[in-house]
Amino acid sequence: MILAKKSQTRDVYDAVADPTRRELLRLLADVEELPLHQLTVHFQMGRTAVSKHLAILKEAGLVTDRKVGRETRYRLNPTPLKQIQDWVAFYSKFWSTNMLRLNQLLEEEEE
Amino acid sequence: MILAKKSQTRDVYDAVADPTRRELLRLLADVEELPLHQLTVHFQMGRTAVSKHLAILKEAGLVTDRKVGRETRYRLNPTPLKQIQDWVAFYSKFWSTNMLRLNQLLEEEEE
DNA sequence: TTGACACGACACTGCTTGGTGTCTTATTAT
DNA sequence: ATAATAAGACACCAAGCAGTGTCGTGTCAA
Numbered sequence: 001m002i003l004a005k006k007s008q009t010r011d012v013y014d015a016v017a018d019p020t021r022r023e024l025l026r027l028l029a030d031v032e033e034l035p036l037h038q039l040t041v042h043f044q045m046g047r048t049a050v051s052k053h054l055a056i057l058k059e060a061g062l063v064t065d066r067k068v069g070r071e072t073r074y075r076l077n078p079t080p081l082k083q084i085q086d087w088v089a090f091y092s093k094f095w096s097t098n099m100l101r102l103n104q105l106l107e108e109e110e111e
Numbered sequence: 112m113i114l115a116k117k118s119q120t121r122d123v124y125d126a127v128a129d130p131t132r133r134e135l136l137r138l139l140a141d142v143e144e145l146p147l148h149q150l151t152v153h154f155q156m157g158r159t160a161v162s163k164h165l166a167i168l169k170e171a172g173l174v175t176d177r178k179v180g181r182e183t184r185y186r187l188n189p190t191p192l193k194q195i196q197d198w199v200a201f202y203s204k205f206w207s208t209n210m211l212r213l214n215q216l217l218e219e220e221e222e
Numbered sequence: 223t224t225g226a227c228a229c230g231a232c233a234c235t236g237c238t239t240g241g242t243g244t245c246t247t248a249t250t251a252t
Numbered sequence: 253a254t255a256a257t258a259a260g261a262c263a264c265c266a267a268g269c270a271g272t273g274t275c276g277t278g279t280c281a282a
Contacts, residue, residue: 011128011130013124013127013128013130013133014128016124016128017122017124017125017127017128018239018240019122019124020240022124022198025202029201029202029205035258035259036258036259037257037258037259045240045241045242046241046242046243047258047259048241048242048243048259048260048261049240049241049242051259051260052239052240052241053240067259069248069249069250069258070248070249070250070257070258070259071249071257071258071259072258072259072260076205078202078203078205079205081199081202081203082203084195084199085196085199085200085203087133088192088195088196088199089196090140091136091140091189091192092189092192092193092196094140094187094189094190129269129270131270146228146229147228147229148227148228148229156270156271156272157271157272157273158228158229159229159230159231159271159272159273160270160271160272162229162230163269163270163271164270178229180228180278180279180280181227181228181229181278181279181280182227182228182229182279183228183229183230
């Protein structure tokens with residue numbers, strides 16, 4: 001089956017770099033969908049800021065939004081994260097060997 | 112065995128967000144170690160810029176540097192990437208189920 | 223010893239970004 | 253009908269960042 005790629009304006013790595021946006025993803029992972037104002041209460045920043053973060057997540061394809069009444073509900077779409085998973089998998093082959101030794105070197109040169 | 116955490120000034124997600132820095136990691140994955148000027152030739156930007164990127168990678172603990180003669184050689188340390196791997200693993204449980212349906216929704220609302 | 227090379231350290235610049243506040247519109251509840 | 257709520261659309265600002273160029277210093281080679 002062929003899945004046409006979502007027009008992904010924003011780099012997934014970039015979208016995920018911000019801790020606020022990662023928190024948003026985590027919140028959306030627990031529930032079906034959440035409106036903006038309910039997401040906002042979890043943060044100290046204002047509504048506009050959260051909305052912007054969600055816009056960025058949407059650009060990266062990590063989130064979908066749909067209008068219901070006067071509120072816009074957001075829903076998680078984790079599929080773009082697969083890209084990151086594949087990328088990091090390449091480096092995971094280094095985990096097992098040589099890692100302890102390298103870590104020791106890091107400890108030693110700690111300034 | 113207890114591994115003391117490297118004083119990790121910089122967020123790993125942040126360090127990895129830049130495509131140039133990801134390319135640097137890939138280059139260092141192939142070889143033991145590489146001096147700055149050899150890394151620089153792979154990019155269009157100047158030496159100073161590459162050096163700054165490496166500094167950021169170092170802050171995140173993704174890279175080690177050691178001076179040899181007049182050159183400073185950089186070496187990959189992929190261990191901090193484990194953090195990302197663990198994080199993305201949480202979302203990987205969504206891969207298998209419901210994903211095709213969600214993707215279809217995305218396709219439909221494509222504007 | 224002289225010159226070329228590798229690099230760090232700065233100072234500087236344009237652009238992006240993460241946040242704010244305000245205004246307006248649509249929707250819901252009273 | 254009116255008031256309150258939810259949110260988009262701006263304009264705006266401070267801070268950080270990615271790049272540049274330059275200068276000074278240590279190192280290697282001829």
